Amino acid sequence: MRIYNPRKFFISFPRLAKSPFPFTVASPVDTGYNCIAWVVGENYRWWWPSRDSYWPTGCPQEITISAFKKAFATLGYELCSDGRREVGYEKIVLYAQKNEPTHAARQLTSGRWTSKLGKNVDIEHKVKDLEGPCYGKVAMYFRRPRQNVQSSTTSI
Amino acid sequence: MSPQELYTIDVSSTSQRGICYLGDRESFNPSSGLDNYIFLSNLKLGSSLWAYSVPITDMQLNQRFTNLVREWKRETVNISSIQQMVLHSCYQEIIAMGPKAIHLILNELKQEPDFWFWALRALTREDPVTEDIRGDVMAMREAWLDWGRKHAYL
DSSP states (O other), X not given: OOOSSHHHHHXXXXXXHHOSSOOEEEEOOOTTOOHHHHHXXXXXXXXXXXXXXXXXXXXXXXXXXXXXXXXXXXXXXXXESOXXXXXXXXXXXXXXXXXXXXXXXXXXXXXXXXXXXXXXXXXXXXXXXXXXXXXXXXXXXXXXXXXXXXXXXXXX | OOHHHHOOOOOTTOSOOOEEEEXXXXXXXXXXXXXXXXXXXXXXXXXXXXXXXXXXXXXXHHHHHHHHHHHHHHHHTTOOOHHHHHTSHHHHHHHHTTTHHHHHHHHHHHHSOOSOHHHHHHHHSOOOOXXXXXXXXXXXXXXXXXXXXXXXXX
């Protein structure tokens, strides 16, 4: 599976190129879903506060951390202090640039993280490796009790 | 994004040049019937936008569209924010092409699904996408392609 525009990819995520922990590409380029959809377990629609995407009913249609907190809360996520693996919990991390959310990733049972990079591939990585000019920095972590229900996605 | 930064163009291929002031960013409507114009960028003219009024062949327009699409896709591939995608200068230049871009966009959408919906709404002043399919890019694409067929763009 190939990364779309590798040159731009490594400019956007310079830490991935330098990380001692190699990232792996898990799924191909797909315009049908984005990072937020991926972390909530969907791979068939784009989640974003915008007219051209899905956003939970009742959540503010604004690109703010508060709006994303409310969106994640509709699925049972609440703020937590860090990204350390906790038995019995699922965790997601929100990245932001100048206080505007840009990206989210979901923790795997291995402790690594999985991200869908916009329309690009989805990868497994270390949480700090996506910090950089494209997504900014890790802003906050969320967790919820691990779900037993199957998510509506083909590969979690 | 300031009006000065909004558009970048390459005028090296044009054979005739004439600067014509077409209005402020707020008042100028790209679909007002002036379909042979290109916006200039980086002119330190305060809040105004100046435009070349030049004849453009269909072939030049198609090539320009193709180049803008390619650059837009490259630059926005890793982004989730639809607002960032549609405010990208290449996307805005495509909208600035006016009504002639509608069939180009629909053909592009037919080849590959992508977030052309904002541009299509801006150019057509219509929206065939229903609330229940917002976010389902494939379904939204089909709604617009269906619209395109009904209005003889495809």
